[in-house]
Amino acid sequence: MDKQYDYLVVGAGLFGAVFAHEAALRGKRVKVIEKRAHVAGNIYTKEVAGIQVHQYGAHIFHTSDREVWNYVNQFAEFNRYTNSPVANYHGHMYNLPFNMNTFSELWGVRTPAEAAAKIAEQKAAAKVSGQPRNLEEQAIALIGTDIYHKLIKGYTEKQWGQKATELPAFIIRRLPVRYTYDNNYFNDTYQGIPIGGYTQIVEKMLAHPEIDVETNTDFFANKAHYLNAYPRVVFTGMIDQFFNYQLGELAYRSLRFETETLPVGNYQGNAVINYTDAETPYTRIIEHKHFEFGKGDPEQTVITREYPANWQRGDEPYYPVNNQTNNSLYKQYAKLAAQEPNVIFGGRLGQYRYYDMHQVIHAALVTVATEFDK
Ligand code: FAD
Ligand code: UDP
Numbered sequence: 001m002d003k004q005y006d007y008l009v010v011g012a013g014l015f016g017a018v019f020a021h022e023a024a025l026r027g028k029r030v031k032v033i034e035k036r037a038h039v040a041g042n043i044y045t046k047e048v049a050g051i052q053v054h055q056y057g058a059h060i061f062h063t064s065d066r067e068v069w070n071y072v073n074q075f076a077e078f079n080r081y082t083n084s085p086v087a088n089y090h091g092h093m094y095n096l097p098f099n100m101n102t103f104s105e106l107w108g109v110r111t112p113a114e115a116a117a118k119i120a121e122q123k124a125a126a127k128v129s130g131q132p133r134n135l136e137e138q139a140i141a142l143i144g145t146d147i148y149h150k151l152i153k154g155y156t157e158k159q160w161g162q163k164a165t166e167l168p169a170f171i172i173r174r175l176p177v178r179y180t181y182d183n184n185y186f187n188d189t190y191q192g193i194p195i196g197g198y199t200q201i202v203e204k205m206l207a208h209p210e211i212d213v214e215t216n217t218d219f220f221a222n223k224a225h226y227l228n229a230y231p232r233v234v235f236t237g238m239i240d241q242f243f244n245y246q247l248g249e250l251a252y253r254s255l256r257f258e259t260e261t262l263p264v265g266n267y268q269g270n271a272v273i274n275y276t277d278a279e280t281p282y283t284r285i286i287e288h289k290h291f292e293f294g295k296g297d298p299e300q301t302v303i304t305r306e307y308p309a310n311w312q313r314g315d316e317p318y319y320p321v322n323n324q325t326n327n328s329l330y331k332q333y334a335k336l337a338a339q340e341p342n343v344i345f346g347g348r349l350g351q352y353r354y355y356d357m358h359q360v361i362h363a364a365l366v367t368v369a370t371e372f373d374k
Contacts, residue, residue, distance in 0.1 A: 011236030013041020017348030078192030
């Protein structure tokens, strides 16, 4: 290391990039290392056939936090995309999230009162009451048994590789339930897709004379050296790996993406179609051009099938599995982390939290405030 740095940032995802950017603005010298061949972590997008392909799954930016929205808008202009996935259950199409369109398609009901009565009836028949103990109980309490069986159970058990009765209730509370004819997947004030893709956001954050970026570099290939040579380290990889899994492994869920270019202009008519049955091995198909409103080649399209996969060491840990067992193991790791005064653990993997992008930006800005205004 010929240059003296103030910080080493491990991981060029959104958390690492926000931190590096803010540190550089405060005159700090920052080295960023990234084990992949590119920056941007899981929000990485790449142009194919005139459109931005979301390499690691569909990413829709949404937030109600005006500070976060203004922050991210410094680095890209956002289009007016509103996520409205459609579910395919054995060839029948239903609008998502769960709203009057879904209820009407499913039961022929027309009014919110009719829908509410139907759900109440199913909930009573299933004898679900009190505090939901798991995802299944939570889902039935919110929208009844028909929707649970057609739109949730199959998808959820494929996605997580576990029974819905073994999964935490909060996962299904990510999705709105609405008694209006509104197919917007999110309740947030601000939503969109960056025109020109997400990668530019991270590239612009890192384009600063005080920041040096090195890709294809794994922290664990030289951990002792890095900890020794840098006064402060921001680590956005897996917290259990940092501690050599000494308290045991945290659970993660992985994915496999199969992307192909097809010689048709419009394959499925929507950016996201979920396959909610148990038999189809993938959870969703993304047709990337629909994020960008008619951009790209009118004769071809790029689609990605998303297959859930078990995680084992060496695989990409796309999702933390935040059930009680893992959360309490994480707390033990967080205690070890507190004994590392020069290392900050951040992001989805460093904090072992099912964070969306806006939450990562918020968390990074909180870390920045603590680090520099203390
Ligand atoms: P990451 O993006 O994972 O970045 C961490 C980086 O650290 C990675 O680049 C990794 O390669 C690197 N790294 C790890 N270990 C090491 C090491 N040992 N040495 C060097 N580098 C290392 N959020 C939304 O808001 N909206 C969405 O629609 C949405 N859709 C999603 C769909 C999928 C399929 C997935 C998986 C996530 C989705 N998210 C979405 C969440 C979003 O991807 C995350 O919130 C965000 O990317 C997390 O940023 P991060 O910096 O914490 O982690
Ligand atoms: N989910 C479902 N059916 C759907 C879509 C989602 O049952 O058609 C459940 C599933 O358990 C999923 C969770 O809701 O893991 C959260 O969905 P979201 O779309 O937020 O997942 P992500 O985009 O983070 O994978």
